[in-house]
Amino acid sequence: MYNGGESFRRCLDSLRQSGRQPDEVIVVADGDTDGSWEVAKAFGAKVFRYDSAGGPARARNRGAAMAQGDILFFIDADVTVGQDTILNVEIAFQKDVNLAALIGSYDDQPGASNFLSQYKNLLHHYTHQVSSEKASTFWGACGAIRAEAFHAVGGFDERYVKPCVEDIELGYRLRRAGYTIRLCKHIQVKHLKCWEPVSLLRAEIFYRALPWAELILSQGQPTNDLNLDRTSRLSVVLSFAALGCLLGGVIEPFLWIVAIAIMLGLLVINQRVYRFFWYKRGPLFALRVIPWHWFYFLYGGAAFAYSFATYRFRQFSTLAD
Incomplete structure (x- = not known):
C-alpha cells in the first residue's frame, strides 16, 4: 500500500x-x-x-x-x-x-x-x-x-x-x-x-505494455492467454491496417473503402466484447467503447513493436561487441 x-x-x-x-x-x-x-x-x-x-x-x-x-x-x-x-x-x-x-x-x-x-x-x-x-x-x-x-x-x-x-x-x-x-x-x-485519460495511458503503456512486451521477448513465444489471445493479436494488425488505409486515402481515395471494410472486420471479430458492453451498460456505452478499444490495440501494438525493435538492437549491439 x-x-x-x-x-x-x-x-x-x-x-x-x-x-x-x-x-x-x-x-x-x-x-x-x-x-x-x-x-x-x-x-x-x-x-x-x-x-x-x-x-x-x-x-x-x-x-x-x-x-x-x-x-x-x-x-x-x-x-x-x-x-x-x-x-x-x-x-x-x-x-x-x-x-x-x-x-x-x-x-x-x-x-x-x-x-x-x-x-x-x-x-x-x-x-x-x-x-x-x-x-x-x-x-x-x-x-x-x-x-x-x-x-x-x-x-x-x-x-x-x-x-x-x-x-x-x-x-x-x-x-x-x-x-x-x-x-x-x-x-x-x-x-x-x-x-482518467492520462493516468490510464501512462499505466497501460509504460507500466504494462512496454515491460510486458520486454518480458515476452526475453521469455520466448507468448501464450494464447488473457490479453494475448489470437483475436487480440489479429485486432492489432487490423487496427494498424485500417489506420494506414485511412491516412493513405488522402492520396488514393479507394483506400478509404478498404479502411471501412477492415473496420467492419474489427467489429465482427470483436463482436462478443461489444455485445458484453451493450448488455452491461447499454448501446450508447458500447458505442463509446469501440474507439477506445481500437486505440488500445494501436498503442499496445506500437509498444510491442518498439520493444521488439529495441530488443533486437540490443542483441545486435551485443553480437557486434
Whole structure:
C-alpha cells in the first residue's frame, strides 16, 4: 500500500465484513506519507512500514516473509473483497491439492462511475471471464499461492521497482517450474480506482505494455492467454491496417473503402466484447467503447513493436561487441 486513502479504508472494511475471516492481515506500507499505515494499525493488521517506496514486488515479498499461513492471498489496496471471496480461495486449494496458485477477476460493478473506469475495469472482467482456466500468469490484485511454491521460486522479482509486470513474471516462473496456476472466474474483487485519460495511458503503456512486451521477448513465444489471445493479436494488425488505409486515402481515395471494410472486420471479430458492453451498460456505452478499444490495440501494438525493435538492437549491439 502506498498512500491508500479512502480506497484503502474500504479495502480494510471489506475484510472486516468477509464471511470467512482471514487468519491474519498483513499490510506493507511502501513509504506512505498520508498515514495509511496508522489506519492499518488501528484495524489490527500486522504492519511493516518502509521509509521510502520500493515497489510492490519488494512490499509483497516482505508481507510474504511475515506471513505464517500456508496460503498467501495477495490483494491490492484499492480493491474490496466480496463476502465469499476468501472462502472461495480456501475451498479452491482444499479441492485441488496439486493447485499451486490461482488468480481471480474484477467484478462487473467497478467502484468509480466515470466512463474510462467503467470501460477499463469491465474489459478486464470480460477478458478474465472468457479466458481459459489454465493460466500462465499470476495477478497481484487478486491472487493466491501456496507459501511453499512462492518461496521455492524466489517470490516476486524486486528489480521491478514500479508497479508493472512483476506478478506476470512470477507466473511465468511458476509455470516453468512445473506449478499449476488456475484462473478461478468466480473469485472476484471490486476495483475502486478512478481512471482518467492520462493516468490510464501512462499505466497501460509504460507500466504494462512496454515491460510486458520486454518480458515476452526475453521469455520466448507468448501464450494464447488473457490479453494475448489470437483475436487480440489479429485486432492489432487490423487496427494498424485500417489506420494506414485511412491516412493513405488522402492520396488514393479507394483506400478509404478498404479502411471501412477492415473496420467492419474489427467489429465482427470483436463482436462478443461489444455485445458484453451493450448488455452491461447499454448501446450508447458500447458505442463509446469501440474507439477506445481500437486505440488500445494501436498503442499496445506500437509498444510491442518498439520493444521488439529495441530488443533486437540490443542483441545486435551485443553480437557486434
